[in-house]
Amino acid sequence: TQLLEQSPQFLSIQEGENLTVYCNSSSVFSSLQWYRQEPGEGPVLLVTVVTGGEVKKLKRLTFQFGDARKDSSLHITAAQPGDTGLYLCAGELEYNFNKFYFGSGTKLNVKP
Amino acid sequence: DTGVSQNPRHKITKRGQNVTFRCDPISEHNRLYWYRQTLGQGPEFLTYFQNEAQLEKSRLLSDRFSAERPKGSFSTLEIQRTEQGDSAMYLCASSLDNRDNQPQHFGDGTRLSIL
Numbered sequence: 376t377q378l379l380e381q382s383p384q385f386l387s388i389q390e391g392e393n394l395t396v397y398c399n400s401s402s403v404f405s406s407l408q409w410y411r412q413e414p415g416e417g418p419v420l421l422v423t424v425v426t427g428g429e430v431k432k433l434k435r436l437t438f439q440f441g442d443a444r445k446d447s448s449l450h451i452t453a454a455q456p457g458d459t460g461l462y463l464c465a466g467e468l469e470y471n472f473n474k475f476y477f478g479s480g481t482k483l484n485v486k487p
Numbered sequence: 488d489t490g491v492s493q494n495p496r497h498k499i500t501k502r503g504q505n506v507t508f509r510c511d512p513i514s515e516h517n518r519l520y521w522y523r524q525t526l527g528q529g530p531e532f533l534t535y536f537q538n539e540a541q542l543e544k545s546r547l548l549s550d551r552f553s554a555e556r557p558k559g560s561f562s563t564l565e566i567q568r569t570e571q572g573d574s575a576m577y578l579c580a581s582s583l584d585n586r587d588n589q590p591q592h593f594g595d596g597t598r599l600s601i602l
Contacts, residue, residue: 416595420590420591474532474543477529477530477532
């Protein structure tokens, strides 16, 4: 079993729709990162959240860290084809710094 | 900023052969990580270095795998006697000391295919 469970695994939506991706765990994390990865490339960092309840916005993307620092969500408003990609969450455990655990990813396809 | 550089980008080899990959991190980054990613999965941690010291190794890193970072700059990952199950994308990432939640910066990986 993975330490971080992401859902949904796959998401295919029309341009202009909203969506939310979830990243859940029973463990507490000192920080959590969201990445986007395109085929044949490495993951690119979108955001890092470190405080329980924290909300960060990056244009049409909104990231939230759960109050207990066990879960996170990524919400995309008015999705565009350029948002297509694999979205990964990765966490650093509270008592095991410097080792990052990744979720299995959400593959998003935004159709024009 | 040239980013994290990995080479080769692709490697195709026959089962049983040895392969070596190289990672050049961002120059001022003292931490370097190796991950393995298979299709449809997120990256799995293999090992990491603080400067030249290898501080942690995953159980995924069998005896056939060895990683080095001899001068605290570039790193190499060697796989001996490759098996078909070794086929994957091998990703390298670097960061500054992570006490302040410094982000990891990834290279574009080396895709290994074992025939």
